[in-house]
Amino acid sequence: MTLTSPQFKDNARAALADAQLQRALSKGLGFVERRRLAAERLPEFEALRDAARDIKNHTLAHLDLYLEAYEARVTAAGGKLHYAVTAEEARAIILDICRKASARTVTKGKTMIAEEIGLNDFLEQNGIQPVETDLGEYLIQIRHEMPSHIIAPAIHLNKDQVEADFRRVHTHLPKDRNLDEPATLLAEARGVLRERFLAADVGITGANFLVAETGTSIIVTNEGNGDLTQTLPKVHIVLATIEKLVPTLEDVSTLLRVLARSATGQDMSVYTTLSTGPRRPDDPDGPSEYHVVILDNGRSSMLGGEFADILRCIRCGACMNYCPVFNAIGGHAYGWVYPGPMGAVLTPALIGVDKGGHLPNASMFCGRCEEVCPVRIPLPRMMRSWRAREFERHLSPATVRGGLKFWAFFAKRPALYGVATALASRVLWLFGRSSGRFRRLPFATGWTRHRDFSAPQGATFQAQWRRRK
Amino acid sequence: MAPPGKRVGLLVTCLVDLMRPAVGFAAVKLLEDAGCTVEVPRQSCCGQPAFNSGDRATARSLAEQVIATFEPYDYVVVPSGSCGGQVRVHYPELFHGDPNWHPRAERFAVKTYELISFLTDVLGVSKISARYAGTATYHDSCSSLREMDVRAQPRRLLAGVEGLTLAELPDADVCCGFGGTFCVKYPDISNAIVTKKAEAVAATGADTLLAGDLGCLMNIAGKLQRSGRRVAVRHVAEVLAGMADGPAIGEPEPKRAAP
Amino acid sequence: MAARDLIFGSIRRSLGVSGKEATRRKTVSDRLAQHPAGIVPARGQLAAKDRLALFRTMVEAANGSVEEIADAGDVPSAVAALLRAHNLPMAVKRGADPGLGALPWERERTLEVSVGPSDGKDLVAVSHAFGAAAESGTLLLVSGPDNPTTLNFLPDTHIVVIDAKDVAGDYETLWRRLREKFGDGLMPRTVNFITGPSRSADIEQTLILGAHGPRRLHVMVVGESE
16 A cells, blocks of 8 residues: 555645545544543543553553563463564565465454555465455455545445445346445445355454453454454464553453443444464364464654653544544545544654654644543644654755744844834734735735635734833 | 732733734733733743744743743733643643753743633632623634633623623534644645534524634634625623724724824 | 564663563562452442343343343243244254253254354354343353354354343453453453444444344343342
């Protein structure tokens, strides 16, 4: 998948002009209202958010030790742990496991990490067919698109688009079949994917959590696709990054209690599945091999630093559900795997602020994201930290730096500032007094393209104040 | 009633200073009526534009300037949640780890208040004797809401204004799309957001829009006017001070001789 | 093992630790050994009868159905009645669960009961839950020959039998019971927490049941709570 974050402004413009997308976005992410209701129904919700934040902070502060404990438990349960520093290493490990299993098709539960490392394209290039099974992920896979939201990846599509895609791809089905309703579309997807589930040689899932106490990987879904992915094939591969670690099952309960509520307003997702090792000798079903690929890909360098707090993210999607910018442009405009406020903080960390710099800049710092984050990540603060990094490295556009320098010269000299503002006020007033506003203003076209600019009142407050006293 | 002799330094904000001094005079009247003595030391800017652009050095210089200028006052009052938030929340952050400035910034932050909440929460003002004939709707600026804890206070005071009907704005707590430099850096996205806000305002049927931050007000006013909607936009202080008879934001002055 | 060393080295450098610090090691081993419970919502802390009522409310809110059956012996006829009500063929698959095995299935002579995992062709499965949490109407099922995991996902209708006394208020009670059964730090291959039937809202945010897993989840709460 190509990275287009540097073209964020173009992406955003295209998104705003895309009537189909705007219709889909305005249908609304009803998640906002549902989260509010779910939180209201649980008196302990705010205290649980604090506890969730504390569990994540504690784990990150002791990550090396919890990872050691986890490793011991996974191995004792008959699982095989593989470490990967980079995306390339992770892909190679997974390919190796698939080759040893003579895999032709691989079913996939939803995993953002697989997107991050470009796994699907890589497997295809190596003659292995990956099949996305999360319905939203399947819908975008057949369109060769990236997900546009971390928990509702196909939120940007309407049912006509889905129907067109199904007719194009499911060529073995009768051409005259009715696909008018979401229910019939779902039934068709269920049938097509059921066959894939049963035929797959390897199943790859992500992990919402890795539990150190028991060597367990946890996935959270509503569809049950993750379960079919990991139960039916003979090999189950879990792909997860190091910050997914959680100490104990009791810690998992706390995180689960804030996860679904923050994401969709459900008290619990339909399926929360704990997997530990391969099938046991007596088990009549389940995979005979269980592999966990633990990936770093830059996370270890973030620990203890300015951006460490983003490692608490549990991928609920609340921040983007509440973000006015995300709701205006959708997820694709962000140009990579992670959209919305958490994407604005994580993307520059993973791909560099030189490529991902637009994301933390395209924020009003309205603070809604931080307000709803279940693990209280200070997202606006970290976006501002990225802006400071850019400024230090002279990565901000020259016009911005120049403008700031000019303004700062005056602001640091209040007497001179008073003179300059008195002049500006007078000039703008003279030009604007008859109508009270400007429809066009030479240095402010960004503003006046879409809005009128009100004219000042002729003399500054401070000048008038000093005249009166 | 205010304790006698409370000296307030008014941090007027660069937008009010340059674009709409009437708000500053309304703030002074409200504070004086509540028993404060108000002074306006020579000032420029709280430094928020530099801070949000990542220029920490300039933000710190301006913060030091503001702190030194306003430290002598009992209270620092700001007719803006945004600039108030910069002082109260972000000044201590700016001087994190600085043994000299951090304590000063902390002490300074705790005596800095947004105007309306200062009147209600510190001075105990519960009723305003102003009149305003019309239906007003109120927009919560993001910083007022999330940094300065201002939500019920302006509504409470507006409820006591004779003749004024308050129409609640749906999604009042959703950003208007101003965001300081955001609106000129990403104008198309800002426009999409302010369009929604302007539609929501128009849909209330109110003839007046009020808020506590001039940036938001200018942004929404500009959109309302560009889309031909007739809603008078004012800072809430103007109505509460009974000084809402001058031109609203973006409206011309009545014809008269040059000042 | 190069990658492993690199990752541990990087983590330790970032945290400014060697990994050998005694206090840190003790903190971690204590937490793992003691697994202290965090905040347990008051919601599920109810007397048994009220817990069952809450459980029922929550399962129904998640689009499942609940039936209370006083006498376990009546389960087979309840199963048969459900199949008839939904015009389903009189055939179910179950695991080797002894509790299910002891039920008088022979009373329903038209009902075909087979035992084993699902191959995808079964329309109805019957499982016996290990426990449930009333706080969210969540069932807990454990893998193994007694209740094969495939029965939870492949069939269209899933009937889950749970003993009333096994309906707990909260997840913490369930963790304790799992540890009692499997041992500290040990788990079976799969533990499923199930809350309602499978669903998706991926097409125009329209909620539809039966995305990949069962379209219908029916819970039979059997016996007295205490």
